[in-house]
Amino acid sequence: MSNDRSHQPISRIYLYGQLAGWGGFLILRLYLTAFYCSKTPGTNLADAWVLETGSHLFGAAWSHLTWRWINRRRLILRGYRRLTIEGALIANLGTIPLVLATWYPSISTYAPDFARFGTWPFFWMIVGQNTLITTLWFWSLVALIYFDRVRQLEVAHAETRAVAREAQLHALRGQVNPHFLFNSFNSLRALIALDPARASDALTQLSGLLRYSLTSATHSVVPLAEELQVVQRYLELEKLRLGERLTVVAAISPHLDGALVPPMLLQGLIENAVKFGPAGRKAGGEVAYAVALDGPRLRLRVTNPGRLATATDSTALGLRNLRDRLRLLYGDTASFTLREEAGDRVVAEAEFPARPPASPPLSPPS
Numbered sequence: 001m002s003n004d005r006s007h008q009p010i011s012r013i014y015l016y017g018q019l020a021g022w023g024g025f026l027i028l029r030l031y032l033t034a035f036y037c038s039k040t041p042g043t044n045l046a047d048a049w050v051l052e053t054g055s056h057l058f059g060a061a062w063s064h065l066t067w068r069w070i071n072r073r074r075l076i077l078r079g080y081r082r083l084t085i086e087g088a089l090i091a092n093l094g095t096i097p098l099v100l101a102t103w104y105p106s107i108s109t110y111a112p113d114f115a116r117f118g119t120w121p122f123f124w125m126i127v128g129q130n131t132l133i134t135t136l137w138f139w140s141l142v143a144l145i146y147f148d149r150v151r152q153l154e155v156a157h158a159e160t161r162a163v164a165r166e167a168q169l170h171a172l173r174g175q176v177n178p179h180f181l182f183n184s185f186n187s188l189r190a191l192i193a194l195d196p197a198r199a200s201d202a203l204t205q206l207s208g209l210l211r212y213s214l215t216s217a218t219h220s221v222v223p224l225a226e227e228l229q230v231v232q233r234y235l236e237l238e239k240l241r242l243g244e245r246l247t248v249v250a251a252i253s254p255h256l257d258g259a260l261v262p263p264m265l266l267q268g269l270i271e272n273a274v275k276f277g278p279a280g281r282k283a284g285g286e287v288a289y290a291v292a293l294d295g296p297r298l299r300l301r302v303t304n305p306g307r308l309a310t311a312t313d314s315t316a317l318g319l320r321n322l323r324d325r326l327r328l329l330y331g332d333t334a335s336f337t338l339r340e341e342a343g344d345r346v347v348a349e350a351e352f353p354a355r356p357p358a359s360p361p362l363s364p365p366s
Contacts, residue, residue: 013144014067021137022060026053040112047109055102059130062098063137066091070141083142091138095130102126191241198240205237213264220329221260221356224291224298228252231267231289238274245284246274253292259354261298262325266291269302269348272319276346277304298354303347308340322350329356 029052037045069090070083106126107114114122188206192199212230235248270289278284285305292299319338326334334352341347 013148017144018060018064022056026056029056042112043109051102051105051109055098058098058101059133063091067141088138091134092131095127095134098130099127202237202240205233208233209237219263222263224256224259224261227261227263227266231270234267234271242278242284246278247284247286249286249288251290256291256293259293259298260356262329265322265325265350266300268322269300269350273302273304273348277306281305293354296354297351300350301347303345305344306346307344308338308346326350326352
């Protein structure tokens, strides 16, 4: 057999098929032979079984040699036209030595048929039977090779999609850090001018945030507990800057152990809420966020005062990034909405599986 590692899976399938195919066919033939001998005087069941067993062992051996020839000639890689021509030829050549080897034993074993049909009709009947068997075997092998190649192409396509997905996620994660750094340093600069002592504390909080931002950049998802910790750090940093203008209300459901979220996703929603809510209003306001588990799905909800129409200075990079990351990680199983509610409130909601699928679908960017 070929030493090419790409053919190893089909080699196993081929061997199982050989054992099942030839073994099952031999059992069927032995049964039919027994029935034939019981109805035909002048036949010997033992001789018939020996003949059938020998011919089937020869057929299995020749088909195996054909398979080795196909691999040695690398016919599978040369296209199905070459495989059909050479493979079919070598497979059917096995009919000649098989007929020659079994011709005289067949005459004595199936003497009634030989007497009824005559020499040449009986000869061509044996040739036809063996040719039919080798042809069926060969085209079954071609079908097996075809379906295996289709499987290999599907695996290669899935691997290509996974690489493309990972590249896109890596690019999106690369956008998160500069965006987050830009906003954080702007907040710190404003705080330095207002209160240098508190700015020193803010720098400590910012250091922790940056550490998380950098270490989580290599992961598609992180434990929810880690994301909640960085959210707390971020809000403490913003409280140092905004003081009483920022009120935070959190509603975290219990039993969230094991839930995973894309890094900086909840933090990004809250950052957006602070920026266009309390930070953009002289009177400040309340930012509320809730995390809940609804069966196997995780639901994030962030609200802030304001209206969508007033956020005209936003580049929408963070929200566009968030949508793309959810799409790449969860496909159609994730959703994100941003809307206004009564009472001058803006609501952002994200919902997705608490654990991402192993191989999420990759859909084209919208």
